[in-house]
Amino acid sequence: xxxxxxxxxxxxxxxxxxxxxxxxxxxxxxxxxxxxxxxxxxxxxxxxxxxxxxxxxxxxxxxxxxxxxxxxxxxxxxxxxxxxxxxxxxxxxxxxxxxxxxxxxxxxxxxxxxxxxxxxxxxxxxxxxxxxxxxxxxxxxxxxxxxxxxxxxxxxxxxxxxxxxxxxxxxxxxxxxxxxxxxxxxxxxxxxxxxxxxxxxxxxxxxxxxxxxxxxxxxxxxxxxxxxxxxxxxxxxxxxxxxxxxxxxxxxxxxxxxxxxxxxxxxxxxxxxxxxxxxxxxxxxxxxxxxxxxxxxxxxxxxxxxxxxxxxxxxxxxxxxxxxxxxxxxxxxxxxxxxxxxxxxxxxxxxxxxx
Numbered sequence: 459x460x461x462x463x464x465x466x467x468x469x470x471x472x473x474x475x476x477x478x479x480x481x482x483x484x485x486x487x488x489x490x491x492x493x494x495x496x497x498x499x500x501x502x503x504x505x506x507x508x509x510x511x512x513x514x515x516x517x518x519x520x521x522x523x524x525x526x527x528x529x530x531x532x533x534x535x536x537x538x539x540x541x542x543x544x545x546x547x548x549x550x551x552x553x554x555x556x557x558x559x560x561x562x563x564x565x566x567x568x569x570x571x572x573x574x575x576x577x578x579x580x581x582x583x584x585x586x587x588x589x590x591x592x593x594x595x596x597x598x599x600x601x602x603x604x605x606x607x608x609x610x611x612x613x614x615x616x617x618x619x620x621x622x623x624x625x626x627x628x629x630x631x632x633x634x635x636x637x638x639x640x641x642x643x644x645x646x647x648x649x650x651x652x653x654x655x656x657x658x659x660x661x662x663x664x665x666x667x668x669x670x671x672x673x674x675x676x677x678x679x680x681x682x683x684x685x686x687x688x689x690x691x692x693x694x695x696x697x698x699x700x701x702x703x704x705x706x707x708x709x710x711x712x713x714x715x716x717x718x719x720x721x722x723x724x725x726x727x728x729x730x731x732x733x734x735x736x737x738x739x740x741x742x743x744x745x746x747x748x749x750x751x752x753x754x755x756x757x758x759x760x761x762x763x764x765x766x767x768x769x770x771x772x773x774x775x776x777x778x779x780x781x782x783x784x785x786x787x788x789x790x791x792x793x794x795x796x797x798x799x800x801x802x803x804x805x806x807x808x809x810x811x812x813x
Contacts, residue, residue, distance in 0.1 A: 482593045486555055487547070552605035553587060555597050559769060565589040565598045567745070567768035574741040580731050583765045603764055607757050616686040616713050616754040618802065622677055622794030623786050624749055625667040626770055630788055635660035643669055646698055675701050680798030684751065689715030707805050717758070719813065724761035725754060726806045732763065733799045736782065743779040746791040747771045752802075 549555045558564045568586035571577050584601035591597075604610040637660045643650055650669060655661050674682035674697070683697040683706065700709055714721050732752075736742045748770040755762050774780065774791045782796035 482595055486590065486592055486597065487549065548602070549599050552602055553599050554602045555590075555599055558589075558596050558598055560596065562589065562596055563771060564767075564769040565596065567741075567771040568598060568600060570741050570745075571768070574739050576735045576738045577741060580735050581764070582732060582735055583768075603753060603755065603762065603766075606760070606762065607755065608759055609757065611691065613755055613757045614687060614689045614713060614715060617684040618681050618752045618754065619676070619684050620681045620750055620752055620765075620795050620798040620802075621748060622671065622680045622797060623792075624671060624676060625664055626748055626772065627746070627789065627791060629664055629667070632663055634662065636663060636666070639663060639666040642666065646670075646673060670698075673698060673701065675706055679703065679706065679801045680794040680796075681752075681802055683709055686713055688713060703805070707809060710805060711809060713754075714809070717756075719810075721756050721761055722806055722810055724756070725763055726803065726810065728761070728763040729799060729803050729806065732765070733796065733803065736796060736799070742782060742795070745771050745773050746780065746793050747782075747795050748793050750795070752799075 546554055546556045556564070565586075568583065569589070571583050572586045574582075577583065584603055587599040587601070589596065589598050604613065604615075607613045635658065640651065640655065640659050640661045643661060643666055646669075651661065655665075671677040676682045678701070683700055685693070685695045685697070686709075687693050697709065700706055711718075729752075747768065749767060750765055750771065751767045753764050753766050778791075780791055780793070782793060783800070784790065784792045786792045786794065
């Protein structure tokens with residue numbers, strides 16, 4: 459499915475798709491490669507954190523064909539399950555660039571997580587390398603978790619959005635009516651809109667988000683499955699109706715595939731470690747974490763779980779601490795993050811007990 463390429467962007471073909479690369483992303487990638495070249499020329503060691511000025515080096519010093527060829531090879535192992543297409547691109551062989559919102563919330567969150575000892579000691583999230591400002595846009599460079607796996611094309615991946623609440627406290631008062639969200643709601647359930655909503659053909663973001671939480675397992679279980687690349691490579695994104703404990707269990711059972719016991723036990727052990735880290739984390743005590751996901755990945759050699767997506771993580775007022783299990787009421791900032799992990803752990807434990 460080829461997508462249209464914005465004016466001035468680079469259309470890098472991968473498999474049967476066109477990977478849209480904005481001019482700013484292309485410039486960032488080019489500068490990263492120039493930095494690496496300069497380090498090698500000066501016989502200096504290079505890492506993602508190496509800060510070598512290349513502003514005086516023309517981008518044309520590196521042939522465009524060289525960048526394009528590197529990208530084509532890199533994108534052969536590129537997998538993006540969810541999120542806005544084109545907002546994440548490869549930065550190097552083991553890192554990626556992600557565009558962030560103007561409030562820089564995600565960069566601030568990753569920086570804080572990288573300084574939290576309980577989260578750092580277990581590698582709770584992708585390694586955070588740096589925040590970059592370019593052409594009046596803001597980006598972060600973080601670890602590409604798939605680079606840890608031998609062959610991403612044969613790696614099973616599941617994106618699980620954690621929490622009972624998927625909207626920020628600040629969005630509660632947003633009364634803007636959105637026709638696009640009405641269309642999304644009708645596509646899921648034509649009978650859901652009220653008579654008034656049908657007449658005006660628009661709803662607020664809060665109305666849509668609460669509807670999605672009820673329709674999925676978010677409200678009941680504290681998490682929902684967003685997307686998955688199943689064993690064998692099939693990509694699945696239609697989990698909107700996976701709501702009940704039984705539905706989620708069946709989906710998880712399918713995801714674990716043939717190597718059930720090894721994968722399940724490794725994921726269970728990892729989830730328990732992550733829960734303990736969250737319970738003792740200063741970052742989580744002081745932040746509402748909304749819209750974050752757990753990324754479950756495994757192949758025949760290894761298994762991993764990491765937390766990703768912190769664009770909606772915001773610090774609460776000083777002096778308060780969140781439980782991440784209490785029921786949300788307007789103003790208390792509770793998000794149900796730990797409730798979701800509790801239930802995910804219980805589902806995996808139940809699956810283990812069945813064997």
